[in-house]
Amino acid sequence: MGRNIFSSCVATGRFVPEDCSYNADVEQACGLDAGWIERRTGIVRRPIAKPEQAVSDLAIAAGKRAMMNWEESRPEGAGASRASVGMLILATSTPDHLLPPTAPYVASQLRLGTIPAFDIAVACSGFLYALQLADDYCRLHERSVLVIAANLLSRRVGPKDPATAAIFSDGAGAVVISPSSQPGVIAIELESDGSGYDHLCIPSGGSRSPIQEDTYQKGDHLMQIANGMAVYRYAVESMAKLGQRIVNEAGLSIEDLDFWIPHQANRRIIESVQSRLGLPDEKVGVTVDQFANSSAATIPIALDYFREEGKVRSGSLLLLTAAAAGLSCGASLIRWS
């Protein structure tokens, strides 16, 4: 171990498709009253990728921007930045293919050489899980890690199912994590709870129920929410619990936080957790209205967005929290570099 025994978030990038689906269209397709989606979820529109785009296209675009933003802050030039990246982690639930993994292709398109590159799947907790792996790798191996979270969920929702069509979207966010002599990633807490495995599921297409003619006809290759209320409750309780715990264990209080970015699933979940944590509105990062829920990608997209907005600044103390189907959840406390 050298002197850099911490890791730090040093750059962000995002790619959010320009094309959107708007509430009026989804409400009509799903037979919902006008205004239902915004009232229930806070979502106004959902960015939707072009038909010819796969998740790797979104991931590469976000990764490029993060690398460019990083290079602009360094005197060494692009080659040096690329050469200092030792690993690429792609958090996705919608890889290009069921085989092979997508990350090696993304790494090669970003000209990162032959670095280790792999996909992880932890649904909406994917970015925080990847952050844990990146933090470990950075600290032990003294090389930077490019974490990209990307999803193309519009292709896995039932177009007439309000529980999924109203919520999910496409997008990618990327963060460069680098070895640091100061604690940037102060703490990460991760949990799982497989007792809620069946609450939200794509029934067919995996090894449990391979795609067959009849499962395709029934739409079982699309997302189905069997127990939305249980997922909702888990999201509120786990994000409030882990958020409070990680702040306490760092010897801090909620008032010390400069900004909180939760996973963007639904405005009502965010408001419930906000009220439990006791955070004022100006410290809460909300993008679900315009970017909707791209699962693991929402937190790095929001980090990049609020960097641009000036809400995430050098020295900012950030709380990130996520909860996911599976179930799983996570929180991280970050001092921005």
Place this chain on the structure above:
Amino acid sequence: MGRNIFSSCVATGRFVPEDCSYNADVEQACGLDAGWIERRTGIVRRPIAKPEQAVSDLAIAAGKRAMMNWEESRPEGAGASRASVGMLILATSTPDHLLPPTAPYVASQLRLGTIPAFDIAVACSGFLYALQLADDYCRLHERSVLVIAANLLSRRVGPKDPATAAIFSDGAGAVVISPSSQPGVIAIELESDGSGYDHLCIPSGGSRSPIQEDTYQKGDHLMQIANGMAVYRYAVESMAKLGQRIVNEAGLSIEDLDFWIPHQANRRIIESVQSRLGLPDEKVGVTVDQFANSSAATIPIALDYFREEGKVRSGSLLLLTAAAAGLSCGASLIRWS
């Protein structure tokens, strides 16, 4: 950091289905001459899971055996072993579902509490990538990691396609990695090469080409090998290169190795690498004849098998190597605990 700054492999377990498909049947279905499969691949039979089993069933069974084997070697009892596991990593290309991830369910069925649990996808390199993440986590967080690699590939092969039906199988292997004061996991080297992304692929079912009526009819939800020769060459060259490099960088020579376990894709690949490395037959672990190719699962299955056979013993110096679609590859040098 405490005194345990290394990690060590402390227990293994496997679950290989009893039912098998035999060469004569596959040769008949694929229109091959009798003896073709064994001549070309060294494979005699392929373990095949029961229709009601999903990958989680295989993973849980292998994980249980690894935990039992670990507990037998410890005086503290099962509860203490479970409580010392801090993370579960499931390397799979065939999760139960396309959403949610499978690992949280596996962790809950193994009664591991609410530990972080996630899926990684790196095709046949999955176990060695997971080993890297487990080693990092173990060393920094001083808790054990349960690594399980499991696949149910029989559901993703074309029954009449000799390139896939002859090769791929079902199975799961598990290894407990624990903090250690002695270097057990001596080194790990991982690489990727996305320039070969298209060589082996399931065209449809991911975000690039979602399942549609016509892609299902064409069989595009099944594995297709566009350039088997390129994958073969990459496997031979990358395993020989990384194997030699990791031994050299540890200041050792090939003669110091007690046993080599390569990913089990094909006996001819193994023989080519063996000849390049210059290893005698008695130091080469081959299971592809009886267990075939269950992708990421082959190495931990073989570890457990050769533990039972007495080839992997306390103090054995092991070389593990893998190469995968994507492309990716890896090697690890391990002193068995």
